[in-house]
Amino acid sequence: MKNCNGTILVVDDEQEITELIALYLEKAGYEVHASDNGPHALRLAEKLVPDLIVLDVSLGRMDGIEVCKALRQGVCADVPILFLSCKSEDQDIIRGLSEGGDDYITKPFSPSQLVARIQAHIRRRRTREKGAEEQTVTLSFTGLDIDFRSMEVRLDGEVLPLSAKxxxxxxxxxxxxxxxxxxxxxxxxxWQSDSMGDTRTLMVHISNLRKKMEADPAHPRWIQTVRGFGYRFSTSIEDEEQSTIHN
Known part of the structure; x- marks a missing residue:
């Protein structure tokens, strides 16, 4: 009988890891499908359109980053992708997040932690989809419009190609x-998780966002770093006075 919590596609060429992940996910009520190579994973993803994809960075015939790029061009454009990696693959992880990955976890990992991270991503996606159905709100600043129903961001009239994250x-x-x-x-x-994980996940996404919406990412207009504290969305007094929310 089909499980009710969602469908997960696990892509890894190490059978022991795939079986371990499947065991824990099935206990948590998920339907699990597995693939050990990129081309097969893409065909399976096209057929299933899973709720989340666990994707190993190091695959033989087609690496995980190539698979991620291909997934983002098809019906899985908004499906959360969680990378599996080794510590020696740091640069690959940064590339993977830049190509559309949502998060990553490093081997060896705790299966229960992986399940918790997966649950958080799926919960977040469903909350976002439900919210989009219930609201028609657009947040507008000078030259910038954020449409929460269509999930579109327009800067000076141009739609920005943003990922879901x-x-x-x-x-x-x-x-x-x-x-x-x-x-x-x-x-x-x-990320809907109390575990901070690696700050690079957040920092890479901020960097990607700046590259897409800032005229000069090195000197950001909108998303600014407050050293030692975090980030803020910066507006001038004029922007604050003119910002509106449309229902």
Whole structure:
């Protein structure tokens, strides 16, 4: 009988790891499908459109980053992707997050921690989808519009190609302009996890967001770093006076 909590696709060429992950996820009430190579994983993902994909960075025929890029071009464009990596693959992880990955966990890992991280991502995605159905709110600043129903961000009339996580980050920051969010709170709000994990996950997403919406990412206009504290969505007094929320 099909489990009710959601469908997970696990992509890893190490059978022992796949079986361990499947064991814990099935106990948690998930339906699990597995693949040991990139091309097969892409076909399976197209067929299943799972609720989340666990993706190993190091795959033989087609590495996990290539798989991630391909997934983001198809029906799994908004499906959360959680990378598995070894500590020696730091640069690959940064690339993976830049190509559309949502999060990562380093081997060896605690299966219960992995399950908790997966549950948080799925819960966050469903909350976001439910909220989009219930509201038609647009948050507008001078030259910047954030549409929470269509999940579109327009800068000077141009739609920005943001990932789901980038949109969530911007939404949290922009709903409370000029407020400084500590790293821990921002991570908790967007990733729905009390465990901070590695700050690089958050920092890479912030960096990607700046590259897409800032004229000069090195000197950001919108998303600013408050050294020693965290990040804020910065507005001028004029922006604050002109910012509106449309229902």
């Amino acid at each position: 980038e949109f969530e980050l911007l939404s949290v920051l922009a709903r409370q302009p000029n407020r400084v969010f500590p790293l821990e709170e921002l991570y908790r709000r967007v």
